[in-house]
Amino acid sequence: MGAEHASALEQIGAIARRSIVRTFRQRGLLVFPLLFPLILFAINGSALGAATRIPGFPPVSYRAFALAVPFMQGALFVAVTAGVDLARDIETGFFNRLALTPLRGGALLLGQLGGAFVVACVQAVVYLVVGVASGVGIASGAGGALVLLALSTLIAFGFAGLGTLVALRFGNGEAVQAVFPLFFVSLFLSSMALPRNLIKTPWFHDVATYNPVSYLIEGVRSLIITGWDGQALALGFGFAAALAVISLGASSLAMRSRMART
Amino acid sequence: MRRFAFVVRGVAWRSIHNTIVSPSIIVPSIVFPLFFFAAFAGGLSKIAQVPNFDYKPGYTAFQFTFVFLQSAAFGGVFTGFAVARDFDSGFARRLLLSAPARGGIIVGYVIGALLRWGITGSVVTLVALASGMNVPAGPGDLFALLALGVLFNLVAALWAVGLAMFLRTEQAGAVIQMPVFVVLFLAPVYVPLHLLTGWVHSVARLNPATFALEAARGLLAGTPTDIALAFGLLGGSIILWAAFARRGLLSAERAAG
Numbered sequence: 001m002g003a004e005h006a007s008a009l010e011q012i013g014a015i016a017r018r019s020i021v022r023t024f025r026q027r028g029l030l031v032f033p034l035l036f037p038l039i040l041f042a043i044n045g046s047a048l049g050a051a052t053r054i055p056g057f058p059p060v061s062y063r064a065f066a067l068a069v070p071f072m073q074g075a076l077f078v079a080v081t082a083g084v085d086l087a088r089d090i091e092t093g094f095f096n097r098l099a100l101t102p103l104r105g106g107a108l109l110l111g112q113l114g115g116a117f118v119v120a121c122v123q124a125v126v127y128l129v130v131g132v133a134s135g136v137g138i139a140s141g142a143g144g145a146l147v148l149l150a151l152s153t154l155i156a157f158g159f160a161g162l163g164t165l166v167a168l169r170f171g172n173g174e175a176v177q178a179v180f181p182l183f184f185v186s187l188f189l190s191s192m193a194l195p196r197n198l199i200k201t202p203w204f205h206d207v208a209t210y211n212p213v214s215y216l217i218e219g220v221r222s223l224i225i226t227g228w229d230g231q232a233l234a235l236g237f238g239f240a241a242a243l244a245v246i247s248l249g250a251s252s253l254a255m256r257s258r259m260a261r262t
Numbered sequence: 263m264r265r266f267a268f269v270v271r272g273v274a275w276r277s278i279h280n281t282i283v284s285p286s287i288i289v290p291s292i293v294f295p296l297f298f299f300a301a302f303a304g305g306l307s308k309i310a311q312v313p314n315f316d317y318k319p320g321y322t323a324f325q326f327t328f329v330f331l332q333s334a335a336f337g338g339v340f341t342g343f344a345v346a347r348d349f350d351s352g353f354a355r356r357l358l359l360s361a362p363a364r365g366g367i368i369v370g371y372v373i374g375a376l377l378r379w380g381i382t383g384s385v386v387t388l389v390a391l392a393s394g395m396n397v398p399a400g401p402g403d404l405f406a407l408l409a410l411g412v413l414f415n416l417v418a419a420l421w422a423v424g425l426a427m428f429l430r431t432e433q434a435g436a437v438i439q440m441p442v443f444v445v446l447f448l449a450p451v452y453v454p455l456h457l458l459t460g461w462v463h464s465v466a467r468l469n470p471a472t473f474a475l476e477a478a479r480g481l482l483a484g485t486p487t488d489i490a491l492a493f494g495l496l497g498g499s500i501i502l503w504a505a506f507a508r509r510g511l512l513s514a515e516r517a518a519g
Contacts, residue, residue, distance in 0.1 A: 043447045044452075050457045054309065054312060193301075
């Protein structure tokens with residue numbers, strides 16, 4: 001069937017299949033993003049155990065408190081993988097050749113994110129299994145675990161949109177890699193390590209309060225240590241959805257502009 | 263000897279010149295330690311209220327020592343990245359063919375790492391002082407702290423340069439960086455050793471980085487502890503990783519033909 005006759009779904013499927021196959025062929029790119037957050041979780045979960053003795057800290061182990069972090073770190077790595085893959089297509093000229101076909105820009109964008117989406121799902125399941133295996137209970141139960149997977153995948157999808165946006169704007173993988181530290185800073189300047197009410201330094205508390213990443217982490221964390229916290233979940237899903245809509249919307253515009261240039 | 267010094271000077275000059283003129287190299291190596299300092303000293307300062315947290319100069323100074331040594335280590339790691347990049351671009355092969363004394367290549371890169379850390383370490387220290395860090399240490403203690411940082415930088419640089427010469431590709435970045443990162447974070451980063459619990463405490467007790475970190479904290483507090491042990495371990499590590507780097511150079515020489 002020619003591409004001009006293929007439906008949007010078929011177009012997305014074809015590009016997504018390629019993206020998924022390519023992602024899984026690059027084992028180095030898969031293993032590092034999967035292992036790094038787990039190593040940090042293992043170290044910090046134990047090394048920051050003393051933090052549970054701070055008055056006002058939630059009555060849970062630090063490992064349970066910290067389990068939300070790997071989901072966020074994994075999402076950041078997904079963003080880089082998605083961006084670098086797309087940038088490589090631009091650099092090698094594959095993107096230009098695709099742009100000459102009747103393929104729709106939206107289908108190309110969503111298809112390119114297929115690999116990132118699958119990686120995000122796999123990562124989320126691995127982090128959850130490792131967390132539970134290390135003795136962390138999910139306060140919201142099995143249903144909460146499913147919601148956690150959905151939320152973390154949505155977050156990763158939103159960040160992947162940022163990765164593709166950078167790739168489309170700059171057209172090279174180095175730029176995507178260079179932006180990665182900024183993503184990481186947003187994680188460290190959040191309520192990643194301590195609850196916001198226990199952050200003593202005023203400027204840090206303010207930054208963490210205005211940093212949307214805090215609410216993404218707190219949404220995931222609430223399912224693990226609190227149970228069903230409507231406000232935390234609404235904020236978590238709200239910010240994750242906003243991130244996905246904004247990053248994909250901006251990527252879509254950037255895609256249109258890049259295809260026009262082609 | 264003159265030929266050796268010529269190679270050392272050329273490689274070191276190129277290394278530091280590339281660092282200074284390339285924002286993509288100098289900015290991350292300055293920003294990373296600062297960002298860790300801000301995140302740890304700012305975000306985790308409440309940890310100083312944990313019972314039995316007994317570091318007198320305060321949590322900012324407690325975290326400064328970690329970031330100070332971390333910046334020293336990453337000065338070496340980033341130099342390893344540069345070596346790997348030189349192999350990818352073909353420059354290292356030309357260097358191996360043209361250098362009259364190849365041992366000077368390692369020394370040149372290591373001096374480049376030290377100069378690179380001279381920049382980042384200074385910036386980190388100035389920012390910590392500007393943020394109001396307490397420094398009860400005397401001049402002798404501060405000099406010893408600086409010497410500790412220099413040795414830490416040398417250990418990391420020899421590891422990173424040696425491994426980069428063995429692997430000879432930029433893709434080795436994670437392999438160079440990861441062990442350093444893990445060793446650093448398996449030291450008492452957030453709380454003193456006696457407040458660590460579980461497996462991290464068991465590992466931290468045996469981790470050489472712990473001895474360097476505890477010694478650095480003692481020096482900054484003006485109460486030196488286990489200094490000889492820390493310096494001895496770092497000195498031994500330098501000998502070990504110098505031999506490793508030398509073998510890396512031999513491997514690169516064989517590959518270059």
